[in-house]
Amino acid sequence: SSELTQDPAVSVALGQTVRITCQGDSLRNYYASWYQRKPGQAPLLVIYGKNNRPSGIPDRFSGSSSGDTASLTITGAQAEDEADYYCNSRDSSANHVVFGGGTKLTVL
Amino acid sequence: QVQLQESGPGLVKPSQTLSLTCTVSGGSISSSGYYWSWIRQHPGKGLEWIGYIYYSGSTSYNPSLKSRVTMSVDTSKNQFSLKLSSVTAADTAVYYCARQLRGDYTFDYWGQGTLVTVSS
Numbered sequence: 001s002s003e004l005t006q007d008p009a010v011s012v013a014l015g016q017t018v019r020i021t022c023q024g025d026s027l028r029n030y031y032a033s034w035y036q037r038k039p040g041q042a043p044l045l046v047i048y049g050k051n052n053r054p055s056g057i058p059d060r061f062s063g064s065s066s067g068d069t070a071s072l073t074i075t076g077a078q079a080e081d082e083a084d085y086y087c088n089s090r091d092s093s094a095n096h097v098v099f100g101g102g103t104k105l106t107v108l
Numbered sequence: 109q110v111q112l113q114e115s116g117p118g119l120v121k122p123s124q125t126l127s128l129t130c131t132v133s134g135g136s137i138s139s140s141g142y143y144w145s146w147i148r149q150h151p152g153k154g155l156e157w158i159g160y161i162y163y164s165g166s167t168s169y170n171p172s173l174k175s176r177v178t179m180s181v182d183t184s185k186n187q188f189s190l191k192l193s194s195v196t197a198a199d200t201a202v203y204y205c206a207r208q209l210r211g212d213y214t215f216d217y218w219g220q221g222t223l224v225t226v227s228s
Contacts, residue, residue, distance in 0.1 A: 033214040042112075042218040043204070054216065086155055090213045096170050097213045099147075101154035 004032075004087055004100035011106040012077045020072045020103045022087030032070035032087040034063060037102075043086070047072055074105075082107045110135040112205050112219035120199075120226050126192040130205030130219060137186045138163040143208040144181065144188045145215065148201040156201075160208050161188055195226045 004024040012018035022032050034047040045054050047063035060075045070089075074081055087100040116128035130144070137144060143160035150156070159169035161179040169177045178191040192199060202223050206215040 030213070035215070035218075040220070042220045043206075043215070044218075045214065045216050048209075048212075048214040048216075088155070088157075088213055088215075095168065096159075097145075097157035097208075099155035099157065 004089060004098055006085075006087060006100040006103045008101070009104045009106065011108055012074070013108050014079060015076055017073065017075045018077050018105065020074075020085050020105065022070045022072075022089075022100045023068055024089065024098070024100075025068055026089045026092035026098065027065060027068050027070050029092055030089045031065055032063070032072075032089050034061075034072045035086045035088070036081075037084045037086065038082075046085075077105075077107050079107050081105065110207060110217045112207065112217055114203060114205050114219045114222040116222065116224070118223060118225060120195055120224060121228050122196055122226055123194055126190070126195050126199060126224055126226070128190045128203055128205075128222065128224070130188050130190075132186045132188075132207075135207075137181065137188065138183050141210050143168075143210055145206045145208040146179070146190045147204045147206055147215070147218075149204070149221070150198075150201045155204075158190065158192075158203075162210075197226050200224065200226045 035043040037043040046061045051063045062073045064071045084102045086102045091098045111133045113131045120126045145160040146158040161167045176193045181188040202221040204221045206218040
């Protein structure tokens with residue numbers, strides 16, 4: 001399958017931990033990359049590879065993977081983390097890129 | 109800091125060709141470690157990878173769009189471009205350009221995106 005499935009919306013209380021998941025067959029073979037998108041801003045890479053953070057990304061963001069599911073965990077969510085989050089990976093049956101549908105994170 | 113900026117018409121008529129350009133600053137488009145990609149997002153939907161071009165001119169396109177997509181690169185201007193032919197209302201979307209790690213599927217820098225509406 002070339003699809004990556006994400007929950008449309010997730011909420012978390014300020015300072016608590018939230019996990020955003022991404023499911024798809026290709027994730028059995030490839031790690032997911034994760035992007036944060038806020039209104040009016042360019043998407044921002046937050047996690048790539050096994051669990052790598054680009055320079056400037058807070059260490060409260062982490063990534064993990066098990067079977068066909070990848071997860072982005074925010075430990076101690078902050079108000080500024082409220083955004084849409086997208087996962088992506090490589091299609092397992094073709095040499096191209098696939099994205100998840102996105103998860104809207106609300107910080108309460 | 110690498111920056112990307114999309115430019116082009118915000119309105120295209122059905123059956124015509126959508127043309128967008130991405131200008132890269134803060135880095136060279138001729139860097140060997142990167143592809144230069146286009147991604148779009150239909151209103152209320154997820155992201156869709158359109159394809160990439162390497163500075164040498166080699167390309168890879170999403171099979172679902174391959175018959176209508178042409179990408180080109182101008183290293184002298186540090187720009188790359190997208191042409192999507194025979195557009196319909198289904199091509200209405202926000203179009204992003206992005207830098208893709210070579211041999212990978214990770215996009216480390218993105219433009220802010222530009223809305224292209226297909227309508228008569």
